[in-house]
Amino acid sequence: MFRSLFPRDVFAELDRLQREMQQAFDVTPSIRGVGRGGYPALNVGGTPQSVEIYAFAPGLDPAKVEVNLERGVLTISGERPSGLPAADEKAAVHLNERFAGRFRRVLSLPEDADPSAVTAAYRDGVLHVSVKRREAAQPRRIEIH
Amino acid sequence: MTNDVSVKPDEAKPAARAEATLLPPVDVIEDAQGITLYADLPGVPKDKVTLHVEDDTLSIEGEVALPVPEGMQASHAEVQLPRYRRVFQLSKELDADKVSAELNHGVLKLRIPKAEHAQPRKVEIRVG
Secondary structure: OOOEEEEEEEHHHHHHHHHHHHHHOOOOOOOOOOOOOOOOOOEEEOOOOEEEEEEOOOOOOHHHHEEEEOOEEEEEEEEEEOOOOOOOOOOOEEEEOOOOOEEEEEEOOOOOEEEEEEEEEEEEEEEEEEEEOOHOOOOOOOOOO | EEEEEOOOOOOOHHHOOOOEEOOEEEEEEEEOOOOEEEEOOOOOOOOHEEEEEEEEEEEOOOOOOOOOOOEEEEEEEEEOOOOOEEEEEEOOOHHHHHHHEEOOOOEEEEEEEOOOOOOEEEEEEEOO
16 A cells, blocks of 8 residues: 555665565664674673674684773674785685675673773684673572571 | 584584674785785684685685683673684685685684686797
8 A cells, every 4th residue: 555566666665675685683772883794793681691793703813802891892894804815906706705805893792891801812703792791790599598 | 515614623614503694895906816814803813714615616714712700790892702704705816725714803804716727828929
């Protein structure tokens, strides 16, 4: 009734479809933007003691990656060099799908995250940031005497 | 002709698997001597990469192995599968026997040289 059966603009329709799909499958986008599809891809998980962040960031020099935690907001930023040959070289680029350039991803941590207990490790192209939760926030069993 | 170019001695033929996999992004660059392929395989350690060359088909597979603390529950996942796979058709002038591979910080670099006869040669023109 509201949508014509034959869309006038196929691309606009595809965009709409993509947005609807994202809404259906995604978590609500954060105010800092929908990060999905960005570099690096993020997986986040938690245990009662910690928050675990995995940034899938292959091909970086770990010394040049910035991980900052400020007021409960974790920022991962850096630059990924391009492996492509210079334009004047005698080489043809057939496929160029890998990300290159500056990147920045921002994530807000849960309130009980302890900014003084953060560890970060870079292994096999994955940056693993582990943030401990504050003691007081951890579940405790209360003994009955 | 089967030729396993593997970082480790390989197990069963991976082509038979039908599990869902991620498609890793790649860069492919060709120069006069051969082709260089870079593939992003974050989270895949060296011993979980499998390369197969069979009948001019090159397949790249990798399995993600991350240090996950016990009892972790995922709350947000952009990488939803722990496996990568991508297959390429090689062309005849490439020498599949001489593929070399290295893995560095989650980036796989393959070098596939061109066969001798396919290397560029300068043709002399004789005047006479």
